[in-house]
Amino acid sequence: MKLVTAIVKPFKVEDVKTALKAQGVTGMTISETAGYGRQGGHVEVYRGAEYTVDLIPKVRVEVLVDDAAVDTVVAAITEAARTGKIGDGKVWVVPVEQVVRVRTGETGAEAI
Amino acid sequence: MKLVTAIVKPFKVEDVKTALKAQGVTGMTISETAGYGRQGGHVEVYRGAEYTVDLIPKVRVEVLVDDAAVDTVVAAITEAARTGKIGDGKVWVVPVEQVVRVRTGETGAEAI
Amino acid sequence: MKLVTAIVKPFKVEDVKTALKAQGVTGMTISETAGYGRQGGHVEVYRGAEYTVDLIPKVRVEVLVDDAAVDTVVAAITEAARTGKIGDGKVWVVPVEQVVRVRTGETGAEAI
Amino acid sequence: MLADVLPNDAAQKGVCAGMESALNTGDTAWILTSAALVLLMIPGLALFYGGMVRGKSVLNMLMMVIGALFIVGVLWMFIGYSMAFGYSYGNAGLLGNVTEFFALEGLMANNPEAIYPAMAFVAFQAMFACLTVGLIAGAVPDRMKYSAWMIFAAVWAVLVYFPVAHWVFNFGVGAVPADGGGWLTKLGVIDFAGGTAVHINAGAAALALAIVVGRRLGWPRTPMRPHNLTLVMLGAALLWFGWFGFNAGSAVAANNTAGVVFLNTFVATCGAGLAWLIVETMRDGKATSLGAASGIVAGLVAITPACSAVSPVGALIIGLLAGAICSAAIGLKYRLRYDDSLDVVAVHLVGGLVGTLLIGLLATEAAPAGVNGLFYGGGVDQLSKQAIGAFSVLGYSLIVTFVIALIIRAIIGVRASEENEVSGIDLAEHAESAYELGDSGAGGFAGIGHGSSGTGGGKS
Amino acid sequence: MLADVLPNDAAQKGVCAGMESALNTGDTAWILTSAALVLLMIPGLALFYGGMVRGKSVLNMLMMVIGALFIVGVLWMFIGYSMAFGYSYGNAGLLGNVTEFFALEGLMANNPEAIYPAMAFVAFQAMFACLTVGLIAGAVPDRMKYSAWMIFAAVWAVLVYFPVAHWVFNFGVGAVPADGGGWLTKLGVIDFAGGTAVHINAGAAALALAIVVGRRLGWPRTPMRPHNLTLVMLGAALLWFGWFGFNAGSAVAANNTAGVVFLNTFVATCGAGLAWLIVETMRDGKATSLGAASGIVAGLVAITPACSAVSPVGALIIGLLAGAICSAAIGLKYRLRYDDSLDVVAVHLVGGLVGTLLIGLLATEAAPAGVNGLFYGGGVDQLSKQAIGAFSVLGYSLIVTFVIALIIRAIIGVRASEENEVSGIDLAEHAESAYELGDSGAGGFAGIGHGSSGTGGGKS
Amino acid sequence: MLADVLPNDAAQKGVCAGMESALNTGDTAWILTSAALVLLMIPGLALFYGGMVRGKSVLNMLMMVIGALFIVGVLWMFIGYSMAFGYSYGNAGLLGNVTEFFALEGLMANNPEAIYPAMAFVAFQAMFACLTVGLIAGAVPDRMKYSAWMIFAAVWAVLVYFPVAHWVFNFGVGAVPADGGGWLTKLGVIDFAGGTAVHINAGAAALALAIVVGRRLGWPRTPMRPHNLTLVMLGAALLWFGWFGFNAGSAVAANNTAGVVFLNTFVATCGAGLAWLIVETMRDGKATSLGAASGIVAGLVAITPACSAVSPVGALIIGLLAGAICSAAIGLKYRLRYDDSLDVVAVHLVGGLVGTLLIGLLATEAAPAGVNGLFYGGGVDQLSKQAIGAFSVLGYSLIVTFVIALIIRAIIGVRASEENEVSGIDLAEHAESAYELGDSGAGGFAGIGHGSSGTGGGKS
Numbered sequence A, B, C: 001m002k003l004v005t006a007i008v009k010p011f012k013v014e015d016v017k018t019a020l021k022a023q024g025v026t027g028m029t030i031s032e033t034a035g036y037g038r039q040g041g042h043v044e045v046y047r048g049a050e051y052t053v054d055l056i057p058k059v060r061v062e063v064l065v066d067d068a069a070v071d072t073v074v075a076a077i078t079e080a081a082r083t084g085k086i087g088d089g090k091v092w093v094v095p096v097e098q099v100v101r102v103r104t105g106e107t108g109a110e111a112i
Numbered sequence D, E, F: 001m002l003a004d005v006l007p008n009d010a011a012q013k014g015v016c017a018g019m020e021s022a023l024n025t026g027d028t029a030w031i032l033t034s035a036a037l038v039l040l041m042i043p044g045l046a047l048f049y050g051g052m053v054r055g056k057s058v059l060n061m062l063m064m065v066i067g068a069l070f071i072v073g074v075l076w077m078f079i080g081y082s083m084a085f086g087y088s089y090g091n092a093g094l095l096g097n098v099t100e101f102f103a104l105e106g107l108m109a110n111n112p113e114a115i116y117p118a119m120a121f122v123a124f125q126a127m128f129a130c131l132t133v134g135l136i137a138g139a140v141p142d143r144m145k146y147s148a149w150m151i152f153a154a155v156w157a158v159l160v161y162f163p164v165a166h167w168v169f170n171f172g173v174g175a176v177p178a179d180g181g182g183w184l185t186k187l188g189v190i191d192f193a194g195g196t197a198v199h200i201n202a203g204a205a206a207l208a209l210a211i212v213v214g215r216r217l218g219w220p221r222t223p224m225r226p227h228n229l230t231l232v233m234l235g236a237a238l239l240w241f242g243w244f245g246f247n248a249g250s251a252v253a254a255n256n257t258a259g260v261v262f263l264n265t266f267v268a269t270c271g272a273g274l275a276w277l278i279v280e281t282m283r284d285g286k287a288t289s290l291g292a293a294s295g296i297v298a299g300l301v302a303i304t305p306a307c308s309a310v311s312p313v314g315a316l317i318i319g320l321l322a323g324a325i326c327s328a329a330i331g332l333k334y335r336l337r338y339d340d341s342l343d344v345v346a347v348h349l350v351g352g353l354v355g356t357l358l359i360g361l362l363a364t365e366a367a368p369a370g371v372n373g374l375f376y377g378g379g380v381d382q383l384s385k386q387a388i389g390a391f392s393v394l395g396y397s398l399i400v401t402f403v404i405a406l407i408i409r410a411i412i413g414v415r416a417s418e419e420n421e422v423s424g425i426d427l428a429e430h431a432e433s434a435y436e437l438g439d440s441g442a443g444g445f446a447g448i449g450h451g452s453s454g455t456g457g458g459k460s
């Protein structure tokens, strides 16, 4: 069992979701984040005072997957989230030791 | 050291917190997320145009625990968060290599 | 490859960012969370009814780092986020099996 | 038209010139302005209430108030005005003749003897009816079925508000004092702008409805804090602003009475705001913005019946007492375990009683109403009249509301399902959610809470 | 000054005493009040629109409306008033003499024969011009270049609004009816407060501009739901409140007409709100708050031309029809695939047509306008006049707007870059983002979306 | 009452019929309306300021303005009106007799010689006092102890505002010009609605208070951006709307002066908004919504003293200059390192000076004030009077405010603790937080920031 986490551009979330569905992934968890990186930020101006905002809205997508599916899922996300411009984000994989579905108490691959 | 992450229904957070306290867990970190899964979503209507919203608000609860406590903590959360209806969420466990308490610099089990 | 996650006080984020930059870390992902712990909460009053709020705003900082850099990064964050008062937060390290940069498809150390 | 030219209307008016018309344009201007001000109180109330509920119920809160406004507005045109301001059946002072002004028949004509246009007064009073019904909604947010609320609003307006408005606001016809007028007016109860007909009336109905609808799930254990206090303050501000039309407009003239009433309304509100903050500071250690907003409303409620009867110092005392008593009265619901969610009882019923009864003590002959209360040597006469007025409205409203609510409950039910209450009544009853703020920052953020896939226009 | 003393101005006025001045202070008070009310409609509109767009475009939406207000306000002073209310060139009724009141020359003097101050009327009408231009902005949020919008606003006001206002609102000079007045007025078209000049005019322009500017990226596939419905309701409330000045103020007097107009405006709005909610309930199963707010505006639009010509029951019918027809008309844009983002066409063009044409059917002699429509035995005469009025304004506005928009597009472009549209036009065009709410709770939260490092004042 | 019947009050009034009363209902209607409009400016200001602070301080910002309103309102009733409008001690023009109208004694009576009710004027002027104190709060958000602010507000009103209002607004008694009136009035300073008494006064006090209270933690290094710009725009809109009452209401009559003032107020505001946006576009490349809102306020401030003295073109020039100069003046605080957080100095002090002094240049005999400035051949006479007026108020306010603030600091302190400032003053001083928006979407969201466990009513 692995946890695939992806940080992607917000307007790409819909595409990522679609790509994952196409892979048969039936669930995921999404949250708002802000990213700092090469992409740089932007400047806001309030009464003439400039504010450099270097955190850019991103979305975190988390998917629990079977060990076997990891590579295709990572590839699908990477594909779907790519615009080719700086700031497209990262995908990473972390080992998971146990998963439980709260409703039923099922564990492991059954649980996702 | 393990990190137990749970995605639960928002109105169950209070119960989960209570259950964890009962287990002697003294700290946790909580954040807002949105989940996509079997639960499906709902429809919103704006000037007659329908929008299918398939992301449902969920809360992520993260708890660092000693290896020994993992099973009881997972069980406690699962128990507390269950309503028996689809969408109750997931709990998963990830290995943690190191923990530091920022205030004191303590590490390992001391730190939590 | 490791994922260093830190839960810190919100007004310390800027300092953490600066410290990480000093370590040559060029990217990070940040999100809002709320923490429950020894720090306790506060009381709010609405028309005489008191509400005990025991969740305190915190910020999660996540940094992907090379195995070699883990200790210095953890130390840098810990240093920068410390006020010495209860509630300064935690830093923890999780193993990462794979990292991909979405834009280029680069993996591993190249990707961060 | 060119600026140096008289519009046709103006030519016919001939103020001072031959008196073709008794129309007083200044009075008319003030009545029209006041009517607009009172209209604004209604969304003001909706926002005041809306800010106090949770984010998942705010639209329903707005819709209860605004939906009631729509339906009561239409009812007012057809029968409400006539029931309130028609000649009293049998001169009994209980109800106006429904057919007299049915659909406002005959009120459109330019009556040369009228000091102000009949329609201006009809509009002004329409807003009172709509507002009063809206006030009740504060007792039952988060959980009442919307269809049941809309039916309740219509029925309550007809069976409770229109008659009670007749009792209190109908001064009768022409030379014979109170001929055809309401029984409370004939009795000599002083209620300048609606302490009884509006506030005690709505407050008592709120109590009955809260009991019939029942408590919110989790109340009082689960905290349900206001989701947007800037909205609450904005609502309170619009209420205060509009209330000058409500009170000073009730002079139905731009005269000295209106001036005195205006000033008294202002002073009482300041006093009540201060008092609420002082009570909070003493009790909780902090003065809250919700307290300030609540104090504003409590003061306005209490001075409403009394604004023409007291001196500025009297108004200040009424304000101070209203602020202190209403803020204390909020504790009642926790003790008696009825979930009057936004404290309509504590603010409108209690505040209305405070103002209506204090007239009996603080009225002074020097004020426009020209009556002395107990403390000014007037004896208990006025006080007992005030008590009769206050408690007969309270009793009538409480009982009839109970009956209406129970019947609606029996026939179609009054509660949203538990599931809908938990997940949020905005979504369940209106298929909307109030905010999608995630989308604001930089970055084309699809909005997480609503990463929805649209079928724009699929049905429209 | 001391309260018992006459201010200088008052002394000169001598109402009733020797008639040194024809000034009617009541009428003047109502015109001034109405002008202020109509001013408030403009930010009301900005908030109504602003709540409906996404969070990343709300400031741009506000800025389109407010920026237009600034620029049209200045243009009005210099040439607008003169073009609209100057003596018609060649008495043709097409355009007022630009030099007659250039920069309001001569209108400041205290004219003893004036019933109300010329400047009060200038100000009242100024708000109409600014509001009308602002209405158009609802067709093109999220994507129009701000500089192009500002230029469009200025040019459109001069080439379209000022002339059309002359056609409709200029009643001409003195004793000779419509001498120097607008051609639609001379024709006998009834448009009390601007169904044609304001709503059909803006609605037709919105259609043309939406087509020239093109659709938002992703529309209609991507859902773009309102980001803040409490803001929408607040905006609708301010519009309704201000609209009493718009309509009843158009009586340019505090008289019976103003009273009737006021009441009709109220009733029609209630009716339209109800109708919109009923249509929604039947079609979608739910009554929405956006529907209520939309119904309010649709009703106000439709009653605008008709408010002096119909009875309260007629006003209710107009409201009900406007609510039902406008809510249905929203489907048009999905079928015809033009992205009139906030439904300016469905609400203002369609609503304006509904109101303007229904006068031909529902007008009654008993109402202040004193004309009978088809249903009251007046034949089709008035109906055909109304149709001429409605469609000539529609046609003129549509065509001229197209030309203006195409020329601006050719010269400087009208679209923000795709990247800016995706990342949000607030940031791109105004270097701001609307909300930073993360910072509210307890804890010194630096605000994640904007964990910015400031260079405060670096440039100022 | 029935619509065809005269209310009692009306019967006594007898407009034109025998002149039993000099009351002018039109003037009265306008004064009452204006008083309500100015009241609305106060929450308008609170929201304007509130939107500009961070989300953790918005409630405190609202509470500073609203709390001051409560306390100054009460003080005004007891002594303020008398200190401002009582007969000047020794006819020196420095201070009104405190006992003359103590607690508004005697002003409630229906004076048959009064053109408008004394109480209407008292109420109108009350709002000025409350607003002026509220303006100062913009200098010290986020950090001032609430108790210290409330004490400051009360003391400042008594020691600074009430006397200065006497200097400027008291025109004296009856036939003898300026007998018992303020010294600046006697001198011939033109300040129609309070450029000196309100804006220069509040702006100078803001400077002194900002210096005594000190800078916010982290300022100017840490960026502190506005947390809600829609709130800022709403506040600016309410200010603009209310300001028509402030300025045109200061004619204390519905006459030609009021009309001219109204139009000038409108034009100047449009000009200032435009100018601010142009400066921003040239300097920063973008026109911001905060700039538009700020320009609106700057224009309104600058035209306040001048609105009766200049032509519309003059008003436009004042507006343009105010927009440009105030937007530049904001840089001052960064250079001089005082943390006038919301730019009260740059907008109100500088804007007030611009308007007050430009009268000396741009006044024209053709305007109601009837005076020629330097550019209209009037010489420097008026200009020097204006300078005396402006700088004496500036100096007095600056010095006395310093003393008051230093004394309060010495006795009870003026700063919240560092910890409270960091974690947010709303929570620390008011035990509230403004928003709980997480709870809005679908799903019964307990609200993360406040996953609180309630003890509802434990204390109430």
Ligand SMILES: Nc1ncnc2c1ncn2[C@@H]1O[C@H](COP(=O)(O)OP(=O)(O)O)[C@@H](O)[C@H]1O
Pocket (backbone or CB within 6 Å): A007, A034, A035, A036, A037, A038, A039, A040, A056, A058, A085, A086, A087, A088, A089, A090, C026, C027, C028, C029, C030, C062, C063, C064, C065, C101, C102, C103, C112
């Ligand atoms: N070392 C890192 N650890 C965690 N997140 C990172 C790291 N580097 C980048 N990110 C995330 O990835 C996003 C994109 O990174 P960026 O450097 O801007 O572009 P790219 O990945 O295309 O080179 C950032 O906004 C941030 O959210």
Ligand SMILES: Nc1ncnc2c1ncn2[C@@H]1O[C@H](COP(=O)(O)OP(=O)(O)O)[C@@H](O)[C@H]1O
Pocket (backbone or CB within 6 Å): A026, A027, A028, A029, A030, A062, A063, A064, A065, A101, A102, A103, A112, B007, B034, B035, B036, B037, B038, B039, B040, B056, B058, B085, B086, B087, B088, B089, B090
């Ligand atoms: N594969 C997955 N990876 C990550 N999160 C998931 C996954 N599947 C489900 N979830 C999370 O769990 C929640 C509940 O899942 P759902 O399928 O709706 O119900 P259940 O777990 O009861 O079968 C989802 O809303 C989502 O947040």
Ligand SMILES: Nc1ncnc2c1ncn2[C@@H]1O[C@H](COP(=O)(O)OP(=O)(O)O)[C@@H](O)[C@H]1O
Pocket (backbone or CB within 6 Å): B026, B027, B028, B029, B030, B062, B063, B064, B065, B101, B102, B103, B112, C007, C034, C035, C036, C037, C038, C039, C040, C056, C058, C085, C086, C087, C088, C089, C090
């Ligand atoms: N066991 C835990 N698991 C996850 N997060 C924790 C845990 N304990 C504490 N935290 C996080 O760390 C923050 C600080 O913890 P707290 O106990 O208040 O202070 P300290 O770390 O200084 O002892 C909490 O607010 C919470 O976000």
